[in-house]
Amino acid sequence: MDNLPPVILASASPRRSELLTSMDIEFEVVPSHVEELLDGYDFIPDLCEANARIKAEPIAELHPECLVLAADTMVYLEDIVYGKPTDLEDAHQMISKLQGRTHQVSTGVSLIYHNEEINRSLSVITNVTFLTLSSKQISEYLNKIDPLDKAGGYAIQEYKELISKKVSGSISNVIGLPVERLKEELNSLFGEKIEEKW
Numbered sequence: 414m415d416n417l418p419p420v421i422l423a424s425a426s427p428r429r430s431e432l433l434t435s436m437d438i439e440f441e442v443v444p445s446h447v448e449e450l451l452d453g454y455d456f457i458p459d460l461c462e463a464n465a466r467i468k469a470e471p472i473a474e475l476h477p478e479c480l481v482l483a484a485d486t487m488v489y490l491e492d493i494v495y496g497k498p499t500d501l502e503d504a505h506q507m508i509s510k511l512q513g514r515t516h517q518v519s520t521g522v523s524l525i526y527h528n529e530e531i532n533r534s535l536s537v538i539t540n541v542t543f544l545t546l547s548s549k550q551i552s553e554y555l556n557k558i559d560p561l562d563k564a565g566g567y568a569i570q571e572y573k574e575l576i577s578k579k580v581s582g583s584i585s586n587v588i589g590l591p592v593e594r595l596k597e598e599l600n601s602l603f604g605e606k607i608e609e610k611w
Contacts (some may be wrong), residue, residue, distance in 0.1 A: 424484060432589065454561075501555055
């Protein structure tokens with residue numbers, strides 16, 4: 414990626430690191446530890462973009478010579494946001510409410526590069542339809558994954574056949590980074606064809 418400046422991923426998420434690596438982008442991880450916004454926006458994707466910006470901004474201030482990328486992912490159904498569960502029981506309750514229905518996953522992305530006065534935000538929405546699940550089926554799924562660091566209490570990349578019926582849109586967006594849309598944005602900003610393996 415010769416045309417890209419040094420890239421910083423302002424996230425400790427291993428899934429985002431994997432997705433960015435899949436785009437053949439070299440980067441350094443510098444986690445941002447700001448407190449995320451929980452409300453203040455009528456449109457949840459706007460809230461995701463706002464959270465991505467507040468994560469990126471302090472890192473970008475410290476590293477003006479780098480392109481800083483931050484992201485925020487939210488799972489929601491009828492404007493009710495399902496964040497990271499506090500325990501397995503909480504994760505079970507979340508999936509119980511999502512089962513048999515179609516919910517939305519939005520990831521907001523912020524790209525800040527102070528040396529070139531770049532400050533872009535974007536968001537992508539994916540529709541996820543869950544199977545109709547019994548309490549036992551939900552428990553069996555949760556026994557196979559670690560749901561506690563995942564919005565909505567599930568991981569679409571792990572045993573998705575046990576919970577999901579259909580994913581309409583970007584599956585990488587559900588995992589935590591919309592690589593297809595991000596590729597378009599980086600191509601637009603830096604004029605280089607970026608190939609991802611995803």
